[in-house]
Amino acid sequence: MIQFENVSKVYPDGTEAVKQLNLTVEEGELLTLIGPSGCGKTTTMKMINRLIEPSTGIIRIHNKSINDYNIHELRWNIGYVLQEIALFPHMTIEENIMIVPEMKKWGKQKIRRRVDELMEMVGLDPENFKKRKPQELSGGQQQRVGVLRALAADPDILLMDEPFSALDPITREQLQSDIRTLQKEIKKTIVFVTHDIDEAMAIGDRVCLMKDGEVVQVDRPQQLILKP
Numbered sequence: 001m002i003q004f005e006n007v008s009k010v011y012p013d014g015t016e017a018v019k020q021l022n023l024t025v026e027e028g029e030l031l032t033l034i035g036p037s038g039c040g041k042t043t044t045m046k047m048i049n050r051l052i053e054p055s056t057g058i059i060r061i062h063n064k065s066i067n068d069y070n071i072h073e074l075r076w077n078i079g080y081v082l083q084e085i086a087l088f089p090h091m092t093i094e095e096n097i098m099i100v101p102e103m104k105k106w107g108k109q110k111i112r113r114r115v116d117e118l119m120e121m122v123g124l125d126p127e128n129f130k131k132r133k134p135q136e137l138s139g140g141q142q143q144r145v146g147v148l149r150a151l152a153a154d155p156d157i158l159l160m161d162e163p164f165s166a167l168d169p170i171t172r173e174q175l176q177s178d179i180r181t182l183q184k185e186i187k188k189t190i191v192f193v194t195h196d197i198d199e200a201m202a203i204g205d206r207v208c209l210m211k212d213g214e215v216v217q218v219d220r221p222q223q224l225i226l227k228p
């Protein structure tokens with residue numbers, strides 16, 4: 001569970017990116033965060049894994065302030081998927097997925113099993129794809145690997161910042177359905193940023209609508225009232 005309590009972020013130049021945010025993301029919930037460019041979505045996400053420190057307020061994960069966690073442990077338990085595919089080009093798909101499990105010193109056998117299991121879960125045949133380099137995969141396949149890498153070490157929380165916006169509509173729909181399947185199977189708490197209302201409604205258990213650094217509305221997709 002992630003709780004924001006009166007969280008604000010003012011950047012050094014005076015920009016108030018997030019204002020008095022109060023929000024709870026429930027355990028196992030997929031919350032989509034939506035709003036126009038510049039409304040504070042990315043700032044909100046980055047505060048969760050302490051890439052950005054809030055100016056005021058407190059963020060809790062499992063009822064404990066994020067400042068009270070060891071920062072490495074905190075980040076290992078939060079998978080982060082970005083819009084720009086950030087696979088390491090000189091490493092194979094398998095090596096890319098193994099990064100965090102290796103840092104966590106999982107055994108070789110366990111890691112290998114995990115890589116196969118993950119790849120199969122999103123329909124990437126391990127035998128065919130494991131040894132390839134990222135550039136030998138399509139954009140959609142690379143983005144899948146990005147998601148798997150974030151999931152590899154079994155984090156409690158998955159943060160996804162417009163992960164699919166650079167993709168064509170068909171690949172995008174496939175990945176949206178992958179995410180819903182993954183979420184049902186693995187029961188992660190997921191915060192998913194998008195500026196696409198259709199995407200937010202399609203995959204979110206709840207949708208959080210932001211504007212000018214503030215939360216305007218948080219509700220189930222079918223209850224969301226969209227004001228012009």
Ligand code: ADP
Nearest residue numbers: 011013015017036037038039040041042043044
């Ligand atoms: P979104 O993800 O919704 O597009 P951001 O969280 O990236 O919004 O940005 C929120 C506001 O904060 C915007 O006005 C943006 O220009 C500003 N901002 C973001 N990062 C910085 C920064 N490092 N310094 C100053 N202003 C920033």
Ligand code: ADP
Nearest residue numbers: 129132134135136137138139140141168170171
């Ligand atoms: P998509 O329709 O998903 O965007 P592409 O048209 O890019 O896929 O690629 C189709 C297939 O060709 C995919 O299975 C992909 O793995 C494979 N492929 C794409 N580029 C390469 C490459 N440089 N080397 C080997 N296989 C590739």
